[in-house]
Amino acid sequence: MIQKEKPGFIIALLSILVLLHGCAINRATATVDQTTDLSSLKLFYVKKYSEDTRDTNVLIKDRLVEMGFHVSETETDVDAIVTYVDKWFWDITFYLLELTITLRDPKTDFPLATGNSFHTSLTRKSPEGMVAEVLTNIFLNNQKQGVDNAK
Amino acid sequence: MLNNPIRLALVCATIVWLTGCASPANKQALVADDTSYGVKHPYSVSISTSGGGETSATGYTNITNEDLASAIEESITKAGLFSSVIKGSDADYKLGVSLISMSKPMFGFSFKIDMEMAWSLVHAKTGDAVMRESIKSSYTATAGEAFAAVTRIRIAVEGATQNNIRQGLQKIAALPLD
Numbered sequence: 024m025i026q027k028e029k030p031g032f033i034i035a036l037l038s039i040l041v042l043l044h045g046c047a048i049n050r051a052t053a054t055v056d057q058t059t060d061l062s063s064l065k066l067f068y069v070k071k072y073s074e075d076t077r078d079t080n081v082l083i084k085d086r087l088v089e090m091g092f093h094v095s096e097t098e099t100d101v102d103a104i105v106t107y108v109d110k111w112f113w114d115i116t117f118y119l120l121e122l123t124i125t126l127r128d129p130k131t132d133f134p135l136a137t138g139n140s141f142h143t144s145l146t147r148k149s150p151e152g153m154v155a156e157v158l159t160n161i162f163l164n165n166q167k168q169g170v171d172n173a174k
Numbered sequence: 175m176l177n178n179p180i181r182l183a184l185v186c187a188t189i190v191w192l193t194g195c196a197s198p199a200n201k202q203a204l205v206a207d208d209t210s211y212g213v214k215h216p217y218s219v220s221i222s223t224s225g226g227g228e229t230s231a232t233g234y235t236n237i238t239n240e241d242l243a244s245a246i247e248e249s250i251t252k253a254g255l256f257s258s259v260i261k262g263s264d265a266d267y268k269l270g271v272s273l274i275s276m277s278k279p280m281f282g283f284s285f286k287i288d289m290e291m292a293w294s295l296v297h298a299k300t301g302d303a304v305m306r307e308s309i310k311s312s313y314t315a316t317a318g319e320a321f322a323a324v325t326r327i328r329i330a331v332e333g334a335t336q337n338n339i340r341q342g343l344q345k346i347a348a349l350p351l352d
Contacts, residue, residue, distance in 0.1 A: 056306075057222070125275075127308075
């Protein structure tokens, strides 16, 4: 049956399959290390991701300030360095598919806390919304640890 | 070239072969049981893990928190690194391991997975952190290891995890615990 169809039809069919493939996946998680006291973190430095061409670092800075934290322009004497990885995807327009934000010890680079949000096209959020979701999950809705064999 | 539907189907099949789909990590393949650390800390330890997740059919190979905890526990037990692994709140030390990041290559004949985990060890009674380490590991699965891309991705995730566990336990073995 397919052999009678034009290649354009097959390409269109495959495109639809790809579009429908996992089109509404949402995931938002955050974890804080057992040795981290988030209440002691007040001053941050947001380190720009080397592959970020959309200034996601500015959105993170702005959101941290909105949440009442201080953001430094240098790494000197900060309580934590904020690193992130943003993954963009195209579906009619570009959107932020996945954002991972990690708070790190400025002296040792140890990951103090991390948060991740993943929204596929049909449930896409604005970049500002993704940043807000990740930071809120880290600071307000975090789970201290995932699985604890002590239970 | 793509005017022929059969050729087009072959191209699509090649793309699918190169990209693959999700397959969960095999718990037993995460265990680092090939290393002797030369140390037996005379204390008990409990393990908690985070940052992992389920592997969905349309997602990417992932490690569950349960499998990660189980693999670390088995690695510790087989190496005799601690006197016991406690499934309760009475352990002398609390080990926390969190999966921070894992690269997700989508195309290629070889798949290299880079991974970072945060390892922390806390003295249960005093609450003092005796270890806080960011441990990075990687593993490259080549076409020689598996024909299907989905299998190569899984092998790479398992290998990077096993390397990470091995490094983490080596760090713990070097600690002067008391």
